[in-house]
Amino acid sequence: MDKILVFTDIHITKPGQTIIGLDPAARFAQGLAHALHHHADAKAIIITGDLTHYGSRTEYRRLKDILADCPLPVHLMLGNHDRRAGFHEVFGGPEGFVQFRLDFGEHTLLCLDTKDDDAPDHHSGYLCATRLTWLDQQIKEAKGRIVTVLCHHPPHDVGFPGMDSIKIRNGRALLARGNGFDQLICGHVHRTIMGHIDGLSFAMLKSPCHQAPLDFDDTETASSIDEPGAYGVLCLMPKGVVVHTEDFTLPDQATILDGASGTSS
Ligand SMILES: [Fe+2]
Incomplete structure (x- = not known):
């Protein structure tokens, strides 16, 4: 089994700038240290976009500094808050x-x-013909293998009106290709959400920093709540993919207890 660590929506800001009172860089550094300590055997780290909050060079340089000593290969993707030039x-x-x-x-x-x-709307996603052609080619070349697609925006609604308004606008194009891959991993919504839609298994991961509230009437796209930060652990199994999520800001448990007897194991 190979382990892959997945962070999403880390939203690095310039020094001194917080989001709902939280420091995204400090949170990401904390999550990265936690992940490297507990999963040193992971093969790689993927960060699925919203690397920064404003897409500035200062923010990207700050991220580069945080990653400088990371012993694992790190693969970076872009989200709606990113800027390609920076x-x-x-x-x-x-x-x-x-x-x-x-x-x-x-x-x-x-x-x-x-x-x-x-x-x-500045925040929704889109899959142009160039990207869909690339995806089709990759799916074709990977035929017979276990294929997971990772992207920033989900292609479908999750039940939050605000966030649903900024999904992949032509998400049907991705769902229509769902028989060519086995698992979809997204970020963007800042909440742990999983399910099966149009024949496709999906999982969305939380941010290490600020999360979206569980509010099915929320029409805003930036509502945020200070719930525990997390990262994902993909376990690449012989027959498929298992997606774990770890809330790394919860207090450490010094002793693992036996839940059946209430005693230390
Ligand atoms: Fe985000």
């Missing part, structure tokens, strides 16, 4: 869409760029 200036890489394929044993992870630079 990202490329600090992290390099070819111009154009930030999407790539990672292979681990029998597993293929397809990291798909859903950021829309021209979104009329």
Whole structure:
């Protein structure tokens, strides 16, 4: 089994700037340290977008500093809060869409760029013909393997009117390709959500920092709540993918207890 650590929506700000009173850089650094301590055997880290809050060079440089001593390979993706120019200036890489394929044993992870630079609402995602062609080609090449697609925006509603208004606008295009892959992993909503829709299994992961409230009447797109920060652990199994989520800001349990007897194990 290979483990992959997944962070999403880390929203790094410039020093001194907080989001609902939380310091995103401190939270990400805390989560990264926790993940590296408890999952040192992981093969890689993927961060599925909203690397920064405003897409500034200062924010990307701050992220680069936090990652400088990370012993694992780190793969960065973009979200609606990111800006391509600042990202490329600090992290390099070819111009154009930030999407790539990672292979681990029998597993293929397809990291798909859903950021829309021209979104009329500034935050929804879109899959243009170029990206869909890339996805189709990758799915074709990965035929017979266990395929997971990771992207920032979900392609479908989750029941929050505000966040549903800024999903992938043509998400049907991704769902329609669902028989070509086995699992979808998203961020964007800042909440742990999982399910099965249109024949596709999906999981959305929390931010290490600020979360979305569980409010099915919320028409806002930026409502946030200070619930525990988290990261995901993908376990790439021989027959499929298991998605774990770890709330790393909860108090450490010094002793693991036996829940049946109430005694220490
Ligand atoms: Fe976000």
